[in-house]
Amino acid sequence: xxxxxxxxxxxxxxxxxxxxxxxxxxxxxxxxxxxxxxxxxxxxxxxxxxxxxxxxxxxxxxxxxxxxxxxxxxxxxxxxxxxxxxxxxxxxxxxxxxxxxxxxxxxxxxxxxxxxxxxxxxxxxxxxxxxxxxxxxxxxxxxxxxxxxxxxxxxxxxxxxxxxxxxxxxxxxxxxxxxxxxxxxxxxxxxxxxxxxxxxxxxxxxxxxxxxxxxxxxxxxxxxxxxxxxxxxxxxxxxxxxxxxxxxxxxxxxxxxxx
Ligand SMILES: [Zn+2]
Numbered sequence: 466x467x468x469x470x471x472x473x474x475x476x477x478x479x480x481x482x483x484x485x486x487x488x489x490x491x492x493x494x495x496x497x498x499x500x501x502x503x504x505x506x507x508x509x510x511x512x513x514x515x516x517x518x519x520x521x522x523x524x525x526x527x528x529x530x531x532x533x534x535x536x537x538x539x540x541x542x543x544x545x546x547x548x549x550x551x552x553x554x555x556x557x558x559x560x561x562x563x564x565x566x567x568x569x570x571x572x573x574x575x576x577x578x579x580x581x582x583x584x585x586x587x588x589x590x591x592x593x594x595x596x597x598x599x600x601x602x603x604x605x606x607x608x609x610x611x612x613x614x615x616x617x618x619x620x621x622x623x624x625x626x627x628x629x630x631x632x633x634x635x636x637x638x639x640x641x642x643x644x645x646x647x648x649x650x651x652x653x654x655x656x657x658x659x660x661x662x663x664x665x666x667x668x669x670x671x672x673x674x675x676x677x678x679x680x681x682x683x684x685x686x687x688x689x690x691x692x693x694x695x696x697x698x699x700x701x702x703x704x705x706x707x708x709x710x711x712x713x714x715x716x717x718x719x720x721x722x723x724x
Contacts, residue, residue, distance in 0.1 A: 470489075470490035470491065471487060471488070471489060471490070471569075471572045471591060471594045471596065472487070472488040472490055473485060473486070473487050473488075473596065473636070474486040474487075474488075474509070474513055474515070475636065475675070475677070475678070476505075476509050477640070477675070478501050478502040478505040478506070478509075479501050479502050479505075479528060481639050481640045481641065482501040482502070482528055482638055482639055482640075483636070483637075483638055483639065483640065483675070483677055484497065484498075484499075484501055484502065484505060484506050484509060485497070485498040485499075485598060485636055486498075486506070486509065486510055486513070486515055486517070487521075487569060487572075487598075488515050489569045489570030489571055489572040491570060491571050492570030492571060493515075493516065493518075493570070494518050494519060494569045494570035494572075495510070495515045495516055495517050495518050495519065495569075496517070496518070496519035496520065496521045496545075496569050497510070497517055497519075497520055497521070497536065497542075498521050498523070498589070498598045498600075498636070499520075499521070499522055499523055499528075499529040499530065499600065499638060500520055500522070500529065500530055500531060500532030500533050500535075500536050501528045501529060501531070501532060501638070502532055503531075503532030503534075503535035503536050503539070504535075506532060506536060507535075507536065507539055507540075516540070517536060517540045517542050518540070518542055518543065519542050519543050519544075519545060519569060520533055520536055520537070520542045520543070520544045520545065520546070521545045521546065521561075521567070521569075521574075521589055521598070522544065522545070522546030522547065522550045522554075522557065523546070523547075523586060523587055523588065523589070523598065523599070523600030523601070523602075523638070524547065524549065524550075524582065524583040524585065524586040524587070524600055524601065525547070525549040525550050525551075525552045525553055525554075525583060525585075526583065526601070527553060528638075529600060529601070529638065530546070530550045530553055530554045531553060531554070533550070533554040533555065534554055534555065537555070543558045543559065544557045544558050544559070545557055545558065545559040545560075545561050545567050546559075546560075546561055546587075547560070547561060547562075547585035547586070547587050548560055548585060549583060549584065549585040561576045561587055561589075562576060563576050563577060563578035563587060564576065564578075567589070572591060572593075572594065573591070573592075573593070574589040574590055574591045575589075575590045575592060576588075576589065576590075577589075577590055577597070577625055577626070578622065578625065579599060579600070579602035579603070579622040579623075579625065579626060580613075580614050580618050580619075580622055581602065581608075581609070581611050581613075581614035581615070581616075581618045581619025581620075581622050581623075582600075582601045582602055582608075582609030582610065582611065582612060582613070582614065582619070583612060583613045583614070584613045584614055584618075586600060586601070586602050586609075586622075587600075588600065588602055588626065590629065590633075595630060595632050595633050595634060596633065596634045596636070597626070597629060597633055597634070597635055597636070597681075598636045599626065599635055599636065599637050599638075600637070600638050601637070601638055601639065602619075602622055602623070602626065602637075603623060603626055603635065603637055603684065603688075603690075603691075604637045604639060604641050604642070604645060605635075605637060605641070605642040605645065605666075605676050605677060605679040605683075605684070605688075606642055606645035606646055606648075606649055606662075606666075606684075606687065606688050606689075606690075607641055607642070607645035607648070607688070607690060607720070608623060608688075608690040608691075608717070610717075610720075610721065611717060616710060616711075616713060616714035616717060617710055619713070619717070620709065620710045620713040620714070623690060623691050623713070624691075626681065626691075627681065627684070627685055627691050629681045630681065631680065631681050631682030631685065632680065632681070632682065633680060633681040633682075634678045634679075634680055635678055635679045635680055635681060635684065636677065636678045637677055637678070637679065639677075640675060640676065640677060642666050642670075642676035642677070642679075643666055643667065643670045643676070646662075646663045646666050646667070648719075648720055648723045649663065649687075649689055650663070651719075651723060652689055652698065652701055652702070652716070652719070653697065653698075653700075653701025653702070654697065654701065656687070656693070656694040656697055658686045658687050658693075658694075659687045659693070659694065662683065662686075662687045689716050690713065690716055690717065690720075692709060692712060692713060692716075695709075695712070698712065698716070699712065702715055702716075
């Protein structure tokens with residue numbers, strides 16, 4: 466039974482990021498998940514009448530923690546995040562280590578290790594609300610580029626996310642889905658589930674609608690980076706006997722050079 470109502474407000478910012486404001490209704494505690502654009506986040510919070518009390522960072526990249534200083538200056542928000550955030554901002558007030566829980570009022574999130582895109586990348590999983598904020602670790606039909614971690618690390622991170630219930634709503638930080646769909650088509654024949662999803666994605670984007678959030682179930686059924694349609698993927702890539710990690714690494718390698 467959910468312990469408190471968790472309200473989520475999603476909006477577009479920068480060229481292809483999403484901002485997320487999350488509010489524990491009972492206490493009014495409100496977090497911005499990452500800080501892609503401080504001005505846009507502050508304006509959006511003011512527009513909907515929410516007062517930012519917290520910043521929850523997923524990783525250190527400038528389009529995720531670059532707005533920390535300005536939002537702290539404007540609101541006095543408490544910063545929660547991995548230690549790596551100190552590369553471009555003040556060290557977090559609360560270090561969020563994998564396995565710990567962090568609280569937004571009465572709403573509790575578990576910190577998940579989703580390293581790979583960056584070494585200390587984390588996700589926030591509100592189990593009782595079946596919601597997770599995953600930053601750049603997992604995208605709709607994609608996953609973040611491996612700037613720092615190994616394929617082994619990233620594959621293990623994605624497996625941890627895929628262990629969440631199918632119904633879990635996944636808020637990822639970028640609208641990359643249509644480009645990811647074109648990459649999926651380049652891998653070989655699409656499964657029926659993937660083909661159907663791609664048609665929905667193209668229709669949504671043509672109508673100007675977001676494709677985020679997604680869900681664990683949808684990614685499990687269609688996303689090649691989590692080895693959906695594993696048999697078809699092995700056949701298409703000629704990797705019948707490769708380990709699952711090697712199969713993931715090959716999909717990621719192909720995406721890195723896909724144009
Ligand atoms: Zn990033």
